[in-house]
Amino acid sequence: MTRRRVLRGAVALVAVAASVLLLGSTATPTPTPPPVADDPADPIRAAEYWLDGAGIREAWQTTRGEGVTIAVIDTGIGKVPQVFGEAVVGGTDVSGAGTPDGRTPLGAVDGNHGSWVASLAAGRGKPDGTGMIGVAPEADLLSVSVGFGAAAAVPFTEQVAKGIRWAVDHGADIINLSFTTNTLDWDESWDDAFLYAFEHDVVVVVAAGNRGSGTNIIGAPATIPGVLTVGGVDQTGTASIEASTQGITIGISAPSEGLLGVSADGEVVSWSGTSGAAPIVAGVAALIRSAHPDISANDVINRIIKTAMPVADAQKPRDPLYGFGLVDADAAISANIPTVSENPMGDLAEWVRLFRRADSAPTPEPTLAPVDIPPLPDADAPTEPGSPLLPSADSLRYGTLPLIALTVPGILVALGVTAAARRIRSARVPVRHNPDSEE
Template sequence: MAALLAGVIAVLVCTGASATPGPGEEGAADAVRSQEYWLADYGIEQAWKVTRGAGVKIAIIDTGVGHAPELDPAVVGGTDVSGAGSPDGRTPVGVLDANHGSWVASLAAARGTGADTGMIGVAPEAQLLSISIGFTGSPVPFTEQMVRAMRWAVDHGAQVINLSLTTNTLDWDPSWDDAFLYAFEHDVVVVVAAGNRGSGTGQVGAPATIPGVLTVAGVDESGHASVEASTQGITIGVSAPSEQLLGVSANGEVVQWKGTSGAAPIVSGIVALVRAAHPGLSAANVIERIIKTARPAPGMTSVPNPFYGYGLVDAAAAVSADVPLVSANPMGDLREWIRLYRRAPVAPQPVPTEQAVTVPPLPEAEPASQPLSPLLPTRDRVLYGTLPLVAVTLPAILVALGVTAAARRIRSARTSRTPRRQKL
């Protein structure tokens, strides 16, 4: 199953020409921070008055989070599941998309280079786990990498898992069933990018189609569905900015890029804010808060909507609004889906016994009768054949004889009454 990064084409297009001023350049602090329009427009700065995500771990399953001043303080652990990276998951994997994981991580939890300088993430006090995977040329199959990555993230305390990737297919490998169930059963919120039309994705693909994940679509600065940097589908939960985004590369360079690969970590950061503000809240209720506090997108007429899901994410409302509790994940139940659509488990077959089974003897057969000639009478033939035939035939003969005798008497009587002619 070939895997493609959600937004990788847009990422590559924007990298070279869209570099933002570096921290050492004049006016760089204002230039970088002022470009993060989503911080004010989506209630993130307002939510910071309550929490900045301290104590929450976000696992970035991507190409690896590189070493940069804005990222190093946030990364507290990592691993490589691709067979091509370093044991700590910090060495970028891949030739064309090596910076992708760093860009994703910086949107979620970058620390900035000072109080008001450098790029800052949505949850700047959250912790990051860097899990590097390979999309092409990896010695480990991609499906297996995903299973290993999901389990490692859960086992190392992730409360949020960010997947800025897509397979461009609706279905997923059955091995992912248990991996995602493992995350859900450990109360982890899994945030997934919807994919981009610009990279050939017409409809959302796995893992965005897996029941229970929070799928994120992308919008432009005006809040309209992005023509290139988003796709559509019934599994979309919320929408977030996916155009004119910033990202810190592995070498520390700040670039501008676009794609739902960037919309997803913005929502992952908001999930971290909610989990920090409400530490006792279950994953299902964290998702419920985010989708129920989303605001309608321009021109949005139905909820949920195939382009926007429940609407544009609102961090301030998600953190502070009064939202009734739910008992089930509003984005679906993976276990129930497996029960309905996967082959039912086969019941265990009985184990053959090693001892011979004693079977009671059958009753003795009656002796076979000797076959008789069809010309000789038998009891049944006499009883059901000869006697009925005699009973019917004898009366018929007697009747016939009586009729014949009567006819003769009548004829004789007529003859005696007829006068004879005398000869002259």
């Protein structure tokens, strides 16, 4: 099956027109669910250009994610009845600063981030077909609240490890991580946590990060073998300059510009970043698992990358900007894709075996044999000039050490958000800037 599709522009937000060309489709022998209440005249619903551009509305003819659970490990999912309603079936806080149910937004600036992410993955929309709807509107959600920086009483690496284990133990089929760090490496506690998820057949979807927020190349957890790392594209399907980044571990791309999200107070905002591209892919993974209840996590990932829409100028088979291509939800559900026995995104267990060997090299025992000590030179004896390529005592004291102190302050954590968040009130009312967001 060959597909070409252009991501459509958003009404009232993005003045980009496009078309959708379908060159073939293979239907799955599953009952067609009742149609989704969908009002195309609603400016909010019409602005969700990815619903058509990424084949999501077509996929809804087969499934909307029923029976699948997505864990959002983020700043907490707000209590917005019309958007999340009965969607959030459980939650916890691992930051030491939130509430036990994981539903209290954490962070004065980033508190809405978790709600934006969750609304893209599985927002319910309104019964009359208006308002924002997620990619998998019948999937369940778990809200695991984490704190970034001063918003937490627990070290960040510990929060993530604990959050992943909690999500797995409470029935997550998919875990979404919309944050990144400034380092390719990761804490060893993440080895065990991510392995725990993979061993329990959980798909882990991770945002690649954004140049607009300082991530010029992907960092952990997007570098961990086995995760599905998501890059970002604009409304035309072109790699985003600001709202994405690059790296050899990117597996798939999804829209990251001109996205919508529902804040913790119910306001709909426009925002950009791979933090939004990741939950779109997590929602697609939920649709796949719902349509194929017995499918493995490895096969979910394989379906997503094997059915990706190709990008004309991208490297084949995998591009550092696009990965394997642009996500296509309908094809990922309906195409005839052979099963795989291994995770196409890599084997974390093998990586750990090779690079974190359990048995360290034996420490040499101190020798008891006498050692001849050469006599010290006379104090007035001339000294040979040292090599200019080697550090002197002065350069170590006044150059190297202060530099290290300045350049290694610790691991920085960033949310995958760039551009301003703007409140959406009406298609006819000018968009008002959210004063809490960065310009």
